[in-house]
Amino acid sequence: MENLTTQMAGVPLNHYIYLSAIIFTIGVIGVLTRRNAIVIFMSVELMLNAVNLLLTAFSVHSNDPSGQVFVFFIMALAAAEVAVGLAIIVMVYRNTKSIDINVLNRLKW
Amino acid sequence: MSTQVFYFVATLSIIFSLMVIFAKNPIHSVLYLILTFFTFTVHYVLLNAQFLAVVNFIVYMGAIMVLFLFVLMLLNLNKETEPSKSPLIKIVGVIAGGCLIVTLIGSLKAASISSPLILKNPGLGLVENLGKELFGPFLLPFELSSLLLLAAMVGAVLLSKRDEVEA
Numbered sequence: 001m002e003n004l005t006t007q008m009a010g011v012p013l014n015h016y017i018y019l020s021a022i023i024f025t026i027g028v029i030g031v032l033t034r035r036n037a038i039v040i041f042m043s044v045e046l047m048l049n050a051v052n053l054l055l056t057a058f059s060v061h062s063n064d065p066s067g068q069v070f071v072f073f074i075m076a077l078a079a080a081e082v083a084v085g086l087a088i089i090v091m092v093y094r095n096t097k098s099i100d101i102n103v104l105n106r107l108k109w
Numbered sequence: 110m111s112t113q114v115f116y117f118v119a120t121l122s123i124i125f126s127l128m129v130i131f132a133k134n135p136i137h138s139v140l141y142l143i144l145t146f147f148t149f150t151v152h153y154v155l156l157n158a159q160f161l162a163v164v165n166f167i168v169y170m171g172a173i174m175v176l177f178l179f180v181l182m183l184l185n186l187n188k189e190t191e192p193s194k195s196p197l198i199k200i201v202g203v204i205a206g207g208c209l210i211v212t213l214i215g216s217l218k219a220a221s222i223s224s225p226l227i228l229k230n231p232g233l234g235l236v237e238n239l240g241k242e243l244f245g246p247f248l249l250p251f252e253l254s255s256l257l258l259l260a261a262m263v264g265a266v267l268l269s270k271r272d273e274v275e276a
Contacts, residue, residue, distance in 0.1 A: 012225050028205075038184075068161055084265055090184070
């Protein structure tokens with residue numbers, strides 16, 4: 001593993017940014033195009049992970065461990081968010097027998 | 110050679126994350142999401158962020174994804190009950206996403222930072238280094254995140270409990 005990581009010097013920082021931007025955009029497209037509440041949740045997870053990867057790459061780039069600590073906090077926050085969100089989805093399913101988010105469109109007003 | 114490992118794994122993560130949002134069956138979506146997170150773990154290992162790799166593996170793939178799968182099994186969903194948007198909305202969504210990525214990449218081209226990623230300190234992402242950071246300057250946020258998790262646990266139990274008084 002030491003050999004592998006010392007050889008990793010070749011990848012430009014740009015390519016990490018491109019990768020994260022692409023994954024983030026895929027998450028955005030998932031949120032915009034799906035109606036299943038759980039799949040929308042998974043797209044949000046994709047976006048969070050793209051940000052995590054970018055934070056780690058910048059942390060390595062600027063030789064600062066704070067970025068990786070932020071990633072750790074984001075993971076804790078994602079765990080809390082998923083627990084509460086899935087509980088809400090279960091409750092919505094119990095009341096409406098569906099997890100189609102268009103059932104909830106009256107929440108807009 | 111190992112830069113090629115990065116490009117290979119990056120391609121895999123893009124393909125798997127596309128499969129997440131385009132799979133018809135929600136169970137397949139969850140399984141592809143687990144594969145995507147596995148490729149992210151490989152990215153962390155390549156960046157020598159070993160603590161994050163382990164946490165990503167255990168917390169994300171182990172705990173959060175099992176929670177997703179559990180809820181999907183609990184709700185008993187399948188392909189027939191899967192709601193789908195009209196094709197117009199899908200096309201508009203994809204176009205909006207395309208505009209976003211074009212904007213992001215265009216602004217990156219203008220910024221033009223392309224210095225190669227060099228690991229200056231090999232012990233940067235190890236537990237020892239991160240622990241010193243976490244229990245030094247970040248001690249208060251660390252303790253607050255434990256409060257956040259406690260509040261989330263109480264909230265999840267409260268929300269998903271059946272209301273027996275009214276029923």
